[in-house]
Amino acid sequence: MAEVVEHNKSFNSLESVISIKGLRKAFGDNKVINGFDFDLKRGENVVVLGKSGSGKSVLIKLIIGLMKPDQGSIEVFKDKVETLSTSQLDEMRVKVGFLFQSNALYDSMTVRENLEFPLRRHRKKTSKEEVNKLVMEALTNVGLPQTVDMMPSELSGGMRKRIALARTLILKPEIILYDEPTTGLDPITGKEISHLMLDIQKKYNTSSIIISHDINCVKIVANRIVMLIDGICYATGTYNELENSTDTRVKQFFE
């Protein structure tokens, strides 16, 4: 039985690091996000739950600025994402890490080069020794320091996920957006990754939005769950609150 982390009510009194109001995004006639409102508090892990194609991945891509919203506003640390210039967006992205569903490790680079890539762009004055230290620290955090000179193709799915997480962590982001972090992994590795995410939250006091279908992962990492149904925030609450919901559209996710 997976561990259940209870929602800590004290999050409500903390400042919002992400604030979304009236967000809308459509692809042709398909209104994927249709008036979504949401706040992420400092140090909080929020899981966004919804059916496939319900717009969960679109939501976090809108937050990081990979897509532009049709309407509404997204504030990250009080900055409106849609009005940021390219350089301001780059600055914002130092504080917001993104873990891709496919890991998105650069195939042509070693693990070390993958981890050095964001560092060399955001911290140009960092010495070679310091870069090396940060790379090893990030790899140690995910338990894979021995893979530093390996190519991504030589790693297993779980290892690749950990390396991708290490690359996300290397800039020490304050917010991490996880896009289906346990998809495609066996249940044991999935559980290890979920605990790793929890450790990261505790160690660095990061706030996270986690897109996941994996109910075991949700149980482990969620302080709060947001149900994205029909493009809106349909329901929100702790795991236990939503599991005991009488709403059939909510309840079906927990059966």
Added chain:
Amino acid sequence: MIKNILIEIGLIARFTARFFREVFKPQFEFSEFLRQCFYIGNKSFPLVAITAFIMGLVITMQSRPTLVEFGAQAWLPKMISVSLVREIAPVITALICAGKIGSGIGAELGSMKVTEQIDAMDVSGTNPYKFLVVTRVMATTLMIPILAILADGISLYGGYLGCNIHGLVSWDLFWNQVFDTLVFADIVPSILKTFFFGFIIGIIGCYQGFNSSKGTEGVGQSANSAVVISSLLVFIIDLLAVQITDALNLN
């Protein structure tokens, strides 16, 4: 059909216009540019060299009987040098590179696109267009002329060997005849057009890869389209180049 072609042309034009906007903006990805130059130049050289050598040899052997018929076999070095340097070596080099480099770029960027590596680059604070497209297009634009010049020399060496299969032409006589024949108007336009060949191979490969979709099937399509469209454009540029040199009385 025609509407789709026009839309595609418009999109390629917009993609190319972005190249000229980005190329002069800092930050310059110099190490990636050098890596691409090494990859494109060094890795393509053996294939270009073998093809150029064979073409030089074959063209010489095929041309000889006709010249012998007119008692003009002494003109063989003159004739092959003009056809190899003006046309065959640059076009063959461009076609080989369209096949090898264009498809490679299309498949590489296509695979990066569908596995979200391009998005990851964006999120890492790197302009993926600048890092991936500008460096590759600059590298193909610079390296394909160098490969074409090397192909000129190697194909002429093939021609020298071809001349000596059924006849006897000394090394000095062959090269004296070649350099007596070739003039400024033969060499410069043929090198100039290879810059355009290189640019078009790079930009089409990048465009196809950057706009890849539909998973692995899309990657295959990107690689395939990169070869087909860039090969076709190489011939169109060649056709335009010959019209221009003709209008300038350089032929």
